[in-house]
Amino acid sequence: xxxxxxxxxxxxxxxxxxxxxxxxxxxxxxxxxxxxxxxxxxxxxxxxxxxxxxxxxxxxxxxxxxxxxxxxxxxxxxxxxxxxxxxxxxxxxxxxxxxxxxxxxxxxxxxxxxxxxxxxxxxxxxxxxxxxxxxxxxxxxxxxxxxxxxxxxxxxxxxxxxxxxxxxxxxxxxxxxxxxxxxxxxxxxxxxxxxxxxxxxxxxxxxxxxxxxxxxxxxxxxxxxxxxxxxxxxxxxxxxxxxxxxxxxxxxxxxxxxxxxxxxxxxxxxxxxxxxxxxxxxxxxxxxxxxxxxxxxxxxxxxxxxxxxxxxxxxxxxxxxxxxxxxxxxxxxxxxxxxxxxxxxxxxxxxx
Amino acid sequence: xxxxxxxxxxxxxxxxxxxxxxxxxxxxxxxxxxxxxxxxxxxxxxxxxxxxxxxxxxxxxxxxxxxxxxxxxxxxxxxxxxxxxxxxxxxxxxxxxxxxxxxxxxxxxxxxxxxxxxxxxxxxxxxxxxxxxxxxxxxxxxxxxxxxxxxxxxxxxxxxxxxxxxxxxxxxxxxxxxxxxxxxxxxxxxxxxxxxxxxxxxxxxxxxxxxxxxxxxxxxxxxxxxxxxxxxxxxxxxxxxxxxxxxxxxxxxxxxxxxxxxxxxxxxxxxxxxxxxxxxxxxxxxxxxxxxxxxxxxxxxxxxxxxxxxxxxxxxxxxxxxxxxxxxxxxxxxxxxxxxxxxxxx
Numbered sequence: 058x059x060x061x062x063x064x065x066x067x068x069x070x071x072x073x074x075x076x077x078x079x080x081x082x083x084x085x086x087x088x089x090x091x092x093x094x095x096x097x098x099x100x101x102x103x104x105x106x107x108x109x110x111x112x113x114x115x116x117x118x119x120x121x122x123x124x125x126x127x128x129x130x131x132x133x134x135x136x137x138x139x140x141x142x143x144x145x146x147x148x149x150x151x152x153x154x155x156x157x158x159x160x161x162x163x164x165x166x167x168x169x170x171x172x173x174x175x176x177x178x179x180x181x182x183x184x185x186x187x188x189x190x191x192x193x194x195x196x197x198x199x200x201x202x203x204x205x206x207x208x209x210x211x212x213x214x215x216x217x218x219x220x221x222x223x224x225x226x227x228x229x230x231x232x233x234x235x236x237x238x239x240x241x242x243x244x245x246x247x248x249x250x251x252x253x254x255x256x257x258x259x260x261x262x263x264x265x266x267x268x269x270x271x272x273x274x275x276x277x278x279x280x281x282x283x284x285x286x287x288x289x290x291x292x293x294x295x296x297x298x299x300x301x302x303x304x305x306x307x308x309x310x311x312x313x314x315x316x317x318x319x320x321x322x323x324x325x326x327x328x329x330x331x332x333x334x335x336x337x338x339x340x341x342x343x344x345x346x347x348x349x350x351x352x353x354x355x356x357x358x359x360x361x362x363x364x365x366x367x368x369x370x371x372x373x374x375x376x377x378x379x380x381x382x383x384x385x386x387x388x389x390x391x392x393x394x395x396x397x398x399x400x401x402x403x404x405x406x407x408x409x
Numbered sequence: 410x411x412x413x414x415x416x417x418x419x420x421x422x423x424x425x426x427x428x429x430x431x432x433x434x435x436x437x438x439x440x441x442x443x444x445x446x447x448x449x450x451x452x453x454x455x456x457x458x459x460x461x462x463x464x465x466x467x468x469x470x471x472x473x474x475x476x477x478x479x480x481x482x483x484x485x486x487x488x489x490x491x492x493x494x495x496x497x498x499x500x501x502x503x504x505x506x507x508x509x510x511x512x513x514x515x516x517x518x519x520x521x522x523x524x525x526x527x528x529x530x531x532x533x534x535x536x537x538x539x540x541x542x543x544x545x546x547x548x549x550x551x552x553x554x555x556x557x558x559x560x561x562x563x564x565x566x567x568x569x570x571x572x573x574x575x576x577x578x579x580x581x582x583x584x585x586x587x588x589x590x591x592x593x594x595x596x597x598x599x600x601x602x603x604x605x606x607x608x609x610x611x612x613x614x615x616x617x618x619x620x621x622x623x624x625x626x627x628x629x630x631x632x633x634x635x636x637x638x639x640x641x642x643x644x645x646x647x648x649x650x651x652x653x654x655x656x657x658x659x660x661x662x663x664x665x666x667x668x669x670x671x672x673x674x675x676x677x678x679x680x681x682x683x684x685x686x687x688x689x690x691x692x693x694x695x696x697x698x699x700x701x702x703x704x705x706x707x708x709x710x711x712x713x714x715x716x717x718x719x720x721x722x723x724x725x726x727x728x729x730x731x732x733x734x735x736x737x738x739x740x741x742x743x744x745x746x747x748x749x750x751x752x753x754x755x
Contacts, residue, residue, distance in 0.1 A: 161731040163440075165471040166441040166442055166728075168470055185605075189611070192615075
């Protein structure tokens, strides 16, 4: 029969397991004896956490494509030891050691790179990742820009943190100058009402608190969607009611041509004036990334929405300025292609 | 039913413990970062000798600080879910019962999410704040199982098919509420929760939660184990058990609360990992018989083994990215569930 001793033995056997684990948990909490590196300082990141980072940050892991781009724009790519599967710009970034996706990176792959600092951005990465990194003693710095100005400020702060303040200031000045130049041109013109299409099926657009909504404003446009969610799921009926003048897509020219052709044939979509008159603006996906290239994306969009304001300057002008334009393989050709096929403003009935 | 002997129980648990140990060693070896077997053994010995400072190897931190805690978490979560599943199967006298199928996991998830939403507004003392999410998950689990139990009765008797349907309906209803909450609560970041909902072991536990989980698991499992002999009699039917001198009300209450605690704990740390609580007890019953005095401990080991294997696959199949562990268990669990269901009908 079942005796007390059996009970005790069973309890004991399960206890052994848990005691071992408890012992290991306990042993873990004692800090590992490291030789303390010379200089640390405290900084507050953009989500309000105070973190301790080495004065001299030599090894950086980036967990967002935008941060990878920023590091390259600051000329600090030699210190970037790892990035995500989605970090594809500049193309060299694809050659860096990959630590997984932005949402589900491998903690151990990050740890194996012994980073001095991991860069994350609130709108893409998970809080759990930040907490997990903290629990194994890897500092992470989070950015959280919601406007174009905040992207510039964030870039400058990041440059200071990583020890490249001069480059950061120069880069910020350049972005400010380019955005101000666009603003001068489009400011006198009426705002274009646009629907920024993140995804067509289901239809996902942008909320008012995103930096993309702000970027649209800088390009002389305003999103017809006024949602407090960042990536609202929009009912097509609502779009038909709002009748935006332009649909804005952020993708490569090849896929965009396909998307717009498909939309023109779809019920619901085809009764949109913007679709009927093919008032599409297609800009590079740089607009989706809170990184220095946002300035190029704003310029690209402004040129397509308000071509009359740029009549005196040819399209290729922006290609001289750094950072390089986004359409990776044949930038000049793609830009021309875009200008010809997608923005037909003169005969566009919806353009006021 | 063969009479239980201490030797047999120790033998069975010993074998399973050895298998678990082997699986843990393999799980420690595998991962996004390659680790040599020699380096692994050296590190493990240093840990056992409590000389963690001796670990100088490049990968010591990865194995000891990242993989080991995660594997230990998988062990406790697997054992909890499996013991909870065994208990629900006995309590409801339905071999297809399981926290996930009955909607109890979703109830716990909803409870945990409500606790997460409420917590910042309540100014709780620190010790309660750590307990708050597991507590919410426990209440959610307990409420759901009570509702499913009431809905699953026909003419005063628990009806197997009605019970399962009640569970499935509760599960989809609760996940609809969760989706509603996650979409409407703008301004707070709940994207992490969507990953967690599918079952995810990638986030290390807060130290305070480690103790809550470990102690809660021990107490709840121990409490269920004290009713093991009564659960055997309960299998014959509630009236029959009562005639044989079982305090059915007490047993039901103990098992109901303890199984809800186990589910709540497991869900609050790892989300909804399905099918472990369903299939592991089945396999253990086939291997070692349906005496709850052996079934409960063997199911605990079996659940631990299953979740450690599932999580190892989840973090290696698409390395360096990760899959939710719930996707791995469902991939194997759902077809097996259908097989068992059909075999039972036939």
